[in-house]
Each structure stands twice: as C-alpha cells, then as structure tokens.
Amino acid sequence: QSLLTQPPSASGTPGQKVTMSCSGTTSNIGSNPVSWYQQLPGTAPKLLIHSNNQRPSGVPDRFSGSKSGTSASLAISGLQSEDEADYYCAAWDDSLNGLFGEGTKLTVL
Amino acid sequence: EVQLVESGGGLVQPGGSLRLSCAASGFSFRDHYMDWIRQAPGKGLEWVGHIRNKARSYSTELAASVKGRFTLSRDDSKNSLYLQMNGLRTEDTAVYYCARLAMGTNWGLDLWGQGTTVTVSS
Numbered sequence: 221q222s223l224l225t226q227p228p229s230a231s232g233t234p235g236q237k238v239t240m241s242c243s244g245t246t247s248n249i250g251s252n253p254v255s256w257y258q259q260l261p262g263t264a265p266k267l268l269i270h271s272n273n274q275r276p277s278g279v280p281d282r283f284s285g286s287k288s289g290t291s292a293s294l295a296i297s298g299l300q301s302e303d304e305a306d307y308y309c310a311a312w313d314d315s316l317n318g319l320f321g322e323g324t325k326l327t328v329l
Numbered sequence: 330e331v332q333l334v335e336s337g338g339g340l341v342q343p344g345g346s347l348r349l350s351c352a353a354s355g356f357s358f359r360d361h362y363m364d365w366i367r368q369a370p371g372k373g374l375e376w377v378g379h380i381r382n383k384a385r386s387y388s389t390e391l392a393a394s395v396k397g398r399f400t401l402s403r404d405d406s407k408n409s410l411y412l413q414m415n416g417l418r419t420e421d422t423a424v425y426y427c428a429r430l431a432m433g434t435n436w437g438l439d440l441w442g443q444g445t446t447v448t449v450s451s
Contacts, residue, residue: 223373253435257374264426264444265366265374270437308374312436316390318364318376 224248224309224321231327237297240324242309244290248319252312254292256285259306259323268307269294296326304328331355331440333427338445345417345449351410351427351442359383359405362430364438365412367423367447377425380410395421417449 225243232238242254256269267276269285272292284295292311296303309321337349351363362385365377378391380401389401400413410427424444431439 253437255434255437257438259374264441265438266441267431267437267439270431270434270439274434274437276431276437276439306373310374310376310436310438317392318366318379318390318436320366320374320376323373 224311224319226307226309226321226324228322229325229327231329232296232299233329234299234301236299237295238299238326239293239295240307240326242292242294242321244292244311244319246290247315248290248311248313249287249292250290251314254285254287255310256283256292256294257308257310258303259308261305265308299328301328333429333440333442335425335427335442335445338425338447340448340450341417342451343417343419343449346413346415347417347447349412349414349425349427349445349447351412353408353410353429356429356440358408361432363403363410364428364430365401365410366426366428366438367421368426368444369420369423372423375423377412379430414447417447419449421447422449423447 253271257265259265272287273285306323334352378401380389398416402411426444428438429440431437
C-alpha cells in the first residue's frame with residue numbers, strides 16, 4: 221500500500237513557527253483534499269485540518285494547512301510544548317483507498 | 330456524549346478470526362460513512378476500510394492488505410459498526426480504531442474511538 225511521504229521528524233522552540241510537508245501523487249493529493257491529524261502519545265488521532273485548510277471547531281488558529289499540486293503543508297505558529305506529538309497527513313486516492321503519511325514526530329525543544 | 334467505543338480485541342493465533350465492534354452514541358450514526366484505521370506497535374496509521382451509509386447502499390472499500398480476509402458491516406438500528414477479520418496474520422497485530430467521516434468533507438475523520446488491541450501470535 222503506497223503512502224504519502226512525510227519527513228520523519230521536525231523540531232522547534234516555543235513561540236517559533238514550524239512547517240511540515242506531505243508529498244503525494246496526482247491520484248491522491250493532486251486530485252483530492254488533504255487532512256491532517258495530531259496524535260499525542262498514547263491517544264487516538266485528532267483531526268486538525270480537513271479539506272486542505274479548514275479547521276474543525278475547537279482547533280486553534282495556530283494550526284493552518286495548505287496544498288499546492290501534489291504536495292501539502294501543515295504549519296504551526298506560536299509553538300507550544302503541548303504541540304509535541306506525531307502529525308499525519310491523509311488523502312483519499314482515486315483507486316478508492318485511504319492513504320496516510322508516514323508521520324512526522326514533532327519535538328518542542 | 331458523542332463518542333465511539335471499540336471492543337472485541339484480544340489475542341488470536343495466526344489463521345484465526347476475530348470480530349471487532351464499534352458502538353456509536355450521541356450523533357446520527359446512520360447518516361455517516363465510517364472507517365477502520367489501524368496502527369501497528371510503534372508504527373504509523375494504516376487505513377483498513379470504509380463503509381458508506383444506506384443512501385450509498387452500505388458499499389465498502391478495503392485496503393489491498395486485508396481484501397479477501399476482512400469484511401466491514403454496520404447495523405444502524407444498533408448504532409454499531411463491525412470489522413470481521415478472518416485469516417489473521419502476525420502483521421495484523423495493531424490497535425484498531427473506528428472513526429467517523431465528517432459530513433461535508435472528502436475524507437475528514439472527525440471522531441475516533443479509543444482503539445482496541447488485536448494481537449496475532451502463536
């Protein structure tokens with residue numbers, strides 16, 4: 221099963237802005253919206269962004285998403301210690317499969 | 330309370346079967362498409378399958394890795410989702426999550442259960 225490509229790790233200091241990427245193909249990110257999920261240690265994933273850049277209610281506006289072509293990005297501004305987590309991008313594929321990225325582990329230094 | 334609660338996980342031998350359940354409450358379950366996602370120990374998320382609602386004839390999609398072995402079903406009268414797993418392999422060992430597809434999104438999973446653990450081992 222093919223995956224969306226994410227860097228394995230990212231880091232930043234409190235207050236900084238961090239951006240993480242997600243790369244796919246024309247059959248997934250290139251033709252379908254991207255979602256982003258946050259998974260804190262030992263917990264279920266939480267939807268952060270859907271439809272490329274839409275935040276569900278309750279998600280702080282420090283989190284933002286964007287998409288261009290076959291790539292997408294998640295940005296976190298005003299980094300906080302509680303943002304330390306794994307972040308996954310996701311997109312539906314035209315082959316009628318759901319795809320997740322490999323995940324990026326964010327460390328707040 | 331709006332929630333999803335999985336159950337049915339456990340230890341099973343390779344080649345065995347297990348049926349997972351996901352009980353929904355606090356929202357109109359019948360209206361939503363539902364998904365199963367799994368996470369092997371120390372690994373990332375892997376999509377398992379997707380079942381649509383009655384309006385879409387309860388049609389399903391399954392990942393290639395489980396097609397022919399796993400079956401998705403739902404009982405809207407019981408607000409429940411099921412994952413029947415047959416021919417289990419060691420690589421099926423994972424925490425299995427059920428998740429709700431948010432209305433009006435392409436594939437935004439806005440509500441997740443706490444997960445149930447499946448261990449396939451002899």
